[in-house]
Amino acid sequence: MGSKGEDTRRRILAATMQRVAEMGYARATIREIARAADMTSGSLYHYFPNKAEIVKATYLEVGAAAMPRLEAAAAQADGLIDKLVAVIDQGARIVQEYPYAVAFDRAVRAPGTDHAVAKISDGIFASLRDIVEDVIAQAHRNGELNPDATTAGAANAVFAIMRGLYDDAALATAYDFRDTVRALQLLLQGRLITAPSPPE
Numbered sequence: 001m002g003s004k005g006e007d008t009r010r011r012i013l014a015a016t017m018q019r020v021a022e023m024g025y026a027r028a029t030i031r032e033i034a035r036a037a038d039m040t041s042g043s044l045y046h047y048f049p050n051k052a053e054i055v056k057a058t059y060l061e062v063g064a065a066a067m068p069r070l071e072a073a074a075a076q077a078d079g080l081i082d083k084l085v086a087v088i089d090q091g092a093r094i095v096q097e098y099p100y101a102v103a104f105d106r107a108v109r110a111p112g113t114d115h116a117v118a119k120i121s122d123g124i125f126a127s128l129r130d131i132v133e134d135v136i137a138q139a140h141r142n143g144e145l146n147p148d149a150t151t152a153g154a155a156n157a158v159f160a161i162m163r164g165l166y167d168d169a170a171l172a173t174a175y176d177f178r179d180t181v182r183a184l185q186l187l188l189q190g191r192l193i194t195a196p197s198p199p200e
Helices: 003-023 030-036 051-076 080-097 101-108 115-141 151-171 174-188
Strands: none
Touching: 003 030, 003 051, 003 101, 030 051, 051 080, 051 101, 051 115, 080 101, 080 115, 080 151, 080 174, 101 115, 101 151, 115 151, 151 174
């Protein structure tokens, strides 16, 4: 497929993400996706045989773009706190670059949608969990993890925070989401709460 074909394919995937996010999986028909991609339904079928395949390709596109960046963010930082802050920062950047991604995912995972398609989302979250577990395991090997916490418990806690951030991204404005990300980074760094000033 030439560069023009690749551009068209990317346009279809972007249109799919937007329409599914805005309309829901069932109502985002091939016709609606084609209209958003500024093409005919017949032309779209030259690229994908059905809606499920377009949605799968959209997931894979985002996953292929996001996961290496999250892995690199973790690898380039030193120490447990800096690694977690870097991964959260990179995740926030990805959410900003793909503003429909979270709503798209939630629409596809809604009850009544294609189970096989939703499983791709599970795979993306599993990849994110792998990154978190690797960071925690390395921190344990380096003696950075509090001995009162197990590696599994720490990984569960961090992943729960990240899932909560994902939920916040679906509901918050872009401005509020940035505020939440920054506050979370300060919390991880132990700088969110400051000592009160002594009374005069």
